[in-house]
Amino acid sequence: MLEFISRIFGKDSSPSKNVARERLRLVLVHDRTDISPQIMEALKSDLIKVITNYMEIDEAALEVSLDSNENQIALVANIPVKGMKRSGSMAPTGA
Template identity: 75%
Template sequence: MLDFLSRVFGRDSTSSKNVAKERLRLVLVHDRANVSPELLTSLKNDLIKVISNYMEIDEKALEVSLDSSEDQVALVANIPVKRMKRSVRSPA
């Protein structure tokens, strides 16, 4: 009941806060890695093209990001696989 009242009166800012925090984290990671959003989009498109040769993936749910830990940057990809392909399509 208290949760409902908090949401009605605008006190439930945790989701907005978490979204803003995640966006800020991504901006900082991109700055530290010197990677533009365009480069990350291009990388995502290349990953889709290559992985699609071997499996059917959910392109709309695919997430690619950079994660920073101290002095290292990691590429993190969450790629939902719908099914594996039986034969490999040769690149054109």
């Protein structure tokens, strides 16, 4: 009975509730930063170009997002690294 009452009044911390809360948080962060999805994709593409000069990464699993707390916004990147490239196989820097 207590479990039923807890569910009615929102005490249930189901995984779907947590996922929905996280999605809403991400939407709010993106709204506050005024960064369009196109800019986020361009940023992700540029990160891939730079990082692949030095490492072999899993591009399909790469995640880039913005996170915020009260005072600041952080760029958070989860980049699965498959391996390091040898120094001889790195692309020139073009400086």
